[in-house]
Amino acid sequence: MIFSPTVSATVLGDPHFASDKRKMLPSLADLSIRSSSHIGVNKLSDRVAPLDGLAGDGWRLTKRAKKRNDEELRDQPVPAGAISFVIENPLDGKLWSLEGLKELIESEKTNFCPTSYCHYGYDYRKRTGFLTSLRGLRLSPACPQKPCREWSSHSKHKRDIRNDVTDQNERNSIPGPLVDVIMEEWIKKTPGKHRLLIDVFAGWGSVIERVNAKFKGEILTYANDIKNRPGNDIELNMFDFDLDCIIQFAKLKLANLKLANGANGSQVAPEETNLAILLWISTPCETYSSAGGNTSRDSGSIEPKTKKAAAFDAMNTKFAEWLLRVC
Ligand SMILES: [Zn+2]
Numbered sequence: 001m002i003f004s005p006t007v008s009a010t011v012l013g014d015p016h017f018a019s020d021k022r023k024m025l026p027s028l029a030d031l032s033i034r035s036s037s038h039i040g041v042n043k044l045s046d047r048v049a050p051l052d053g054l055a056g057d058g059w060r061l062t063k064r065a066k067k068r069n070d071e072e073l074r075d076q077p078v079p080a081g082a083i084s085f086v087i088e089n090p091l092d093g094k095l096w097s098l099e100g101l102k103e104l105i106e107s108e109k110t111n112f113c114p115t116s117y118c119h120y121g122y123d124y125r126k127r128t129g130f131l132t133s134l135r136g137l138r139l140s141p142a143c144p145q146k147p148c149r150e151w152s153s154h155s156k157h158k159r160d161i162r163n164d165v166t167d168q169n170e171r172n173s174i175p176g177p178l179v180d181v182i183m184e185e186w187i188k189k190t191p192g193k194h195r196l197l198i199d200v201f202a203g204w205g206s207v208i209e210r211v212n213a214k215f216k217g218e219i220l221t222y223a224n225d226i227k228n229r230p231g232n233d234i235e236l237n238m239f240d241f242d243l244d245c246i247i248q249f250a251k252l253k254l255a256n257l258k259l260a261n262g263a264n265g266s267q268v269a270p271e272e273t274n275l276a277i278l279l280w281i282s283t284p285c286e287t288y289s290s291a292g293g294n295t296s297r298d299s300g301s302i303e304p305k306t307k308k309a310a311a312f313d314a315m316n317t318k319f320a321e322w323l324l325r326v327c
Helices: 005-012 016-024 053-065 099-106 149-154 176-189 206-214 243-264 307-326
Strands: 083-090 111-116 127-132 194-199 219-223 275-281
Touching (some): 083 307, 099 127, 099 307, 176 194, 194 206, 194 243, 206 219, 219 243
Parallel strands (some): 194 219, 194 275
Antiparallel strands (some): 083 127
């Protein structure tokens, strides 16, 4: 679904914004991002979280095929009007084996960063992959390939995500220092721009909360989640909406901020012509993660066994195709 500027103006209830917003909408050609590179990863020797055969290896196989990009491109700033993205999911899950995601990992435009949360202050490991258009991003490689302090000293972690972390809020949270590293890289590559972070699957809100606390004045945020939780801006079911649609909704928030700012004149109004957008996509991992057993997919296979798994594949393929085209 394409959300037209006219519809946006109708939602806003002010026809004045129809012409205004039409001018502000960037064309697809304006939205290209020039940046790339990726981190080398050591061979596997993970004794704690064994991989689920070939299906969990998608990112590794595609990375091998990907050409190394030069440092010069990695350090280029994000061009005006560009949309950046971060996709987060379990490192050893099967999302990365989905055809569209593999293509995105292979693209010169992206950078795949494997890491684990024990490097960022958590007392459990949670190996996680971050696929991003921020090609200069560097994260600490995943434990135990690069062992954290705890693993180096005791060959174990204080807690295990599968057995000891039962609170859903905690299980789904992303360490604040890790969020900071990503935001700092984005800020570095978008000097002098207004920044809008759109959390597409905000969940319990750990990313938005951190950014609002640490980057107030530097990054505006917009949170979507299918469940109505405090702090959300909207509740879209992303099976039914495209990424450009959520961007249009987020821009409405900016338009409203402009109205409010115009009234009291106390804040800088975010200008869309000088706007950088970062899509944070923590797509639900329930049908991809090894924690779900073989209910959604057979061991070693990406093929969906349930309607739900097929629906997630369709949604994520839709996102990957859009990101490959637009970013
Ligand atoms: Zn560790």
